[in-house]
Amino acid sequence: MRATLSKVxxxxxxxxxxxxxxxxxxxxxxxxxxxxxxxxVTRLGCRAEYLFSSQRPRTxxxxxxAMDFELERFMHLYAMNRGILLTPFHNMALMSxxxxxxxxxHHTRVFREGLKELVG
Numbered sequence: 001m002r003a004t005l006s007k008v009x010x011x012x013x014x015x016x017x018x019x020x021x022x023x024x025x026x027x028x029x030x031x032x033x034x035x036x037x038x039x040x041v042t043r044l045g046c047r048a049e050y051l052f053s054s055q056r057p058r059t060x061x062x063x064x065x066a067m068d069f070e071l072e073r074f075m076h077l078y079a080m081n082r083g084i085l086l087t088p089f090h091n092m093a094l095m096s097x098x099x100x101x102x103x104x105x106h107h108t109r110v111f112r113e114g115l116k117e118l119v120g
Contacts, residue, residue: 007097008096008097013097014045014046016097016099017045017095017096017099020046020095020100020104021043021047021048021095022043023101023105024048024095024108025041025048027107027111028041028048028108035112035115035118037115037118038053038054039051039052040055042056046095047095048095049092049093052066053065053066074118075111075114076091078110078114079107079114082113084110
């Protein structure tokens with residue numbers, strides 16, 4: 001706990017992690033718009049995720065209804081086979097103090113390529 005509070009959950013760390021999450025979100029939003037899929041991306045601090053619905057859910061039921069198991073598995077495996085591990089029960093990325101622009105940009109490229117494969 002001491003290491004987490006003194007080395008990770010610091011103002012300096014968040015000053016680095018939040019811009020990485022903003023960059024990740026912008027890359028995902030751009031690809032969603034490019035391929036015109038009815039998805040959206042949400043960011044809160046250094047956490048960001050995309051959901052398979054055009055509308056942001058307002059309730060747990062709406063979030064559940066937006067889930068697509070097969071599509072989620074495809075996106076996760078597509079990313080994993082290209083060196084990216086997303087949270088296994090979401091399409092979520094949590095930036096760390098070690099996350100670099102190159103990491104985020106790699107995800108953006110892979111996400112875009114995955115959409116290109118899906119849309120054709």
